[in-house]
Amino acid sequence: MVPADLAWLAYDHTAEEEILMDRGNLLLVHGAWHGAWCWDRLVPELEARGWATSVVDLPGIGMYDDARAVREALVDLDGPVTVLAHSYAGVPVAEVAATVHSVTGLVYLAAHMLEPGESVVSALGGPWYPEGTELLDVPEPARDLLFADLPDELAAWAVERLRPQNAAVFEQEQTEAAWRKLPTAAILCEDDRIFPAMFTERAARAEVVRYLPGGHSPFLSRPRELAELICELA
Known part of the structure; x- marks a missing residue:
């Protein structure tokens, strides 16, 4: 959770903001270099709006391993499930979401949309790192690329938690495209400094x-705004 010395940045709401509605399950799947910690500010906002939230920590060994972790998390949930995928998570989510009957829709948050037979690397025309690299360091400068609109203390907290990423997650090929089979909404960030332009263009394939x-x-940076938008879309 957000540490005590950053409590002033943490979620806060008044009783009148509570919305007494059961919206069902929402599984949050993080992107590359991140972990389940990245949802710490969003989860309270979602739960205040009636979502039963769950998070999954991707193993990060390869895309197929991540996809299995997503599927295991989905089958453990009772009732309908909406899946929110951030960035790279769009790939393992697309690999398995349509195989779980309880999944009713997807929300792609600045997330990759691949066709079967593509990998992140192939879709981009080749790797952006030396051939044979097994472990990719955190993109630099992480503060500017990932967290430019965060207050300094919160950005430092987040950067400290980023971890190197196995290159296999970007190299293994998609075999399924759940975003073509399930209702899918896309959320894009207007000042995104790391999301590839080609994937921004592909987001137009989403229904909304x-x-x-x-x-x-x-x-x-905007957990309350994001939670409200998720409620609107899902």
Whole structure:
């Protein structure tokens, strides 16, 4: 959770803001270099609006391993499930979401949309790192690329938690495209400094596309706005 010395940045709401509605299950799936910690500010906002939220920590060994982790998390939930995928998570989510009958829809938050037979690397025309690299360091400068619109203390907290990412997650090919089979909405960030332009263009394939101001990580910078938009879309 957000540490005590950053409590002034944490979620806060008054009783009258509570919305007594059961919206069902929402599974949150983080992107590359991140972990389930990245949802710490968003989860309270979602739960205040009636969502039963769950998070999954991707193993990050390869895309197929991540996809299995997503599927295991989905089958453990009772009742209808909406899946929110951030960035790279769009790939493992697309791999398995349509195989779980309880999944009713997807929300792609600045998330990759791949066709079967593509990988992130192939879709971009080749790797952006030296061939044979197994472990990719955190993109630099992480503060500017991922968290430019966060207050300094919160940005430092987030950067400290980023971890190197296995390159296999970007190299293994998609075999299914659940976003073509399930109702899918896309959320794009207007000042996103790391999301590839080609994937921004691909978001038009979603049934609904919405925009948020700011950078790649609105779950930290704009949790209340993001929660309200998720409620609207899902």
